[in-house]
Amino acid sequence: MKAMISRFLAIALMLLLGLTACSSGGDSLQRIQSRGELKVATRNSSTTYFTGREGPTGFEYSLAMLLAEELGVELSVKTAFTLDELFKLLLRGDVDLAAAGLTLTDERAMQFPYTVPYLQLEPQVVYLAGQQRPRELDDLVGRELVVLADSSHAEFLRGLQQTRYPELTWEEVDSADTMVLLDMLDRGEAELAIIDSNEFSAQQSLYSRVKVGFRLGVEQDMVWYLPPGADNSRLQAYIEDFFARLEADGTLDRLQELQFGHTEGFSRISSHTFNLNMRTTLPQYKELIQQVADEYQLDWQLLAAIAYQESHWDPLATSPTGVRGMMMLTQPTARELGIENRLDPLQSLRGGARYLKDLRRRLPKGIREPDRTWFALAAYNIGLGHLEDARVLTQRQGGDPDRWEHVRERLPLLQKSAHYKTTRYGYARGVEAATYVRNIRHYQNILNWQDIADNKPLPPIRIDDYLPPMLQGTTLSAL
Numbered sequence: 001m002k003a004m005i006s007r008f009l010a011i012a013l014m015l016l017l018g019l020t021a022c023s024s025g026g027d028s029l030q031r032i033q034s035r036g037e038l039k040v041a042t043r044n045s046s047t048t049y050f051t052g053r054e055g056p057t058g059f060e061y062s063l064a065m066l067l068a069e070e071l072g073v074e075l076s077v078k079t080a081f082t083l084d085e086l087f088k089l090l091l092r093g094d095v096d097l098a099a100a101g102l103t104l105t106d107e108r109a110m111q112f113p114y115t116v117p118y119l120q121l122e123p124q125v126v127y128l129a130g131q132q133r134p135r136e137l138d139d140l141v142g143r144e145l146v147v148l149a150d151s152s153h154a155e156f157l158r159g160l161q162q163t164r165y166p167e168l169t170w171e172e173v174d175s176a177d178t179m180v181l182l183d184m185l186d187r188g189e190a191e192l193a194i195i196d197s198n199e200f201s202a203q204q205s206l207y208s209r210v211k212v213g214f215r216l217g218v219e220q221d222m223v224w225y226l227p228p229g230a231d232n233s234r235l236q237a238y239i240e241d242f243f244a245r246l247e248a249d250g251t252l253d254r255l256q257e258l259q260f261g262h263t264e265g266f267s268r269i270s271s272h273t274f275n276l277n278m279r280t281t282l283p284q285y286k287e288l289i290q291q292v293a294d295e296y297q298l299d300w301q302l303l304a305a306i307a308y309q310e311s312h313w314d315p316l317a318t319s320p321t322g323v324r325g326m327m328m329l330t331q332p333t334a335r336e337l338g339i340e341n342r343l344d345p346l347q348s349l350r351g352g353a354r355y356l357k358d359l360r361r362r363l364p365k366g367i368r369e370p371d372r373t374w375f376a377l378a379a380y381n382i383g384l385g386h387l388e389d390a391r392v393l394t395q396r397q398g399g400d401p402d403r404w405e406h407v408r409e410r411l412p413l414l415q416k417s418a419h420y421k422t423t424r425y426g427y428a429r430g431v432e433a434a435t436y437v438r439n440i441r442h443y444q445n446i447l448n449w450q451d452i453a454d455n456k457p458l459p460p461i462r463i464d465d466y467l468p469p470m471l472q473g474t475t476l477s478a479l
């Protein structure tokens with residue numbers, strides 16, 4: 001009897017799947033356009049899609065949004081909490097594509113159509129500082145190794161086990177967010193993890209004790225996967241053009257810079273110190289910072305990041321040159337801002353916030369956000385005059401003086417006589433100004449991510465986890 005029921009269920013399931021496959025047939029580009037909606041599956045993580053201060057954001061989200069805009073359709077996002085779930089959305093034809101930092105692998109390529117690659121990355125073996133550093137594949141054997149379940153890395157390990165290391169073992173973690181792996185290392189629940197380079201560089205700041213042991217040494221392609229069973233050729237060609245355009249006009253680089261770039265070259269030690277201070281000192285001043293940020297309509301994380309860069313959140317900080325207080329204001333600036341006591345954190349924060357807003361307002365109109373904020377920060381450090389010099393040098397060299405990336409590259413020229421001789425305000429410590437902005441962006445990101453990590457949506461409860469084995473697989477309505 002039981003066998004009959006399960007055969008019946010299997011047949012019903014096949015019929016159902018057949019039906020959905022049929023309904024997802026036809027030209028997929030046409031389907032998206034006539035529906036007026038692009039359905040994208042992704043995973044919730046800081047490298048792909050998350051809710052930031054100004055709403056949904058993330059590398060994949062931004063790309064998908066641009067595609068939807070070009071197609072003139074709405075974007076709808078479905079989030080998966082595991083990679084298995086993500087690929088099931090594709091298999092069922094529930095979405096038009098999966099954009100989720102997915103690596104092109106042999107097994108996936110056999111099952112799913114895919115787009116041209118839009119990014120290259122390299123998987124890395126990471127470990128906790130202070131423990132034995134892995135240096136080559138041999139070192140993976142006999143260690144507690146973790147990867148995301150159904151990830152490209154799990155596929156890679158299966159290959160290794162079948163060919164060279166039959167004794168290799170690892171654990172597959174059911175999550176769509178690599179942060180979970182770093183968490184496990186941090187808590188001593190695993191020794192090694194394999195994680196993509198971009199994922200690691202974006203999250204490293206929260207896990208300053210985790211280090212790269214070695215790179216797997218193969219550049220891998222990141223692609224979007226499409227549902228099988230439909231005619232995807234026009235959609236594929238459209239996306240190929242789309243990526244080519246984003247590459248040619250610098251959008252891809254800019255997005256990468258925005259989402260993953262700010263951590264490069266940042267020392268683990270300073271990240272670690274920041275993390276410590278974030279837990280110990282910041283709570284004392286957080287409310288005050290939020291209050292002032294509200295008053296001046298600034299992002300509190302930005303204001304907190306500046307205050308950290310200036311004084312490590314020490315209201316009594318004093319530099320040998322007489323700059324003082326939490327926001328390290330000079331005496332003349334404080335006077336101009338009407339500040340009586342620079343050592344009073346509230347006054348200092350208010351002064352700094354006002355000064356920053358003022359600088360941001362005075363910048364040339366052509367500079368748009370988010371670059372406008374980075375320029376204002378540079379001016380906070382080096383002054384508007386020197387910043388203007390750097391913009392002139394940028395233009396002279398054929399760069400775009402309204403783009404932070406271009407001007408940041410030229411700021412160090414203010415220290416080279418061949419260049420600063422030709423500017424209006426002369427020598428300035430341009431390297432310091434560039435580092436200043438980079439640090440603040442870095443701190444601001446850590447604060448944002450900490451917020452995201454604290455407020456992350458929990459995966460839906462799986463009833464199977466609460467049912468005895470004989471009832472598992474039952475749906476709520478059947479109960």
Ligand code: GLU
Nearest residue numbers: 101102103151152195196
């Ligand atoms: N790129 C990986 C994959 O396609 C996911 C991210 C990671 O595990 O580092 O499975």
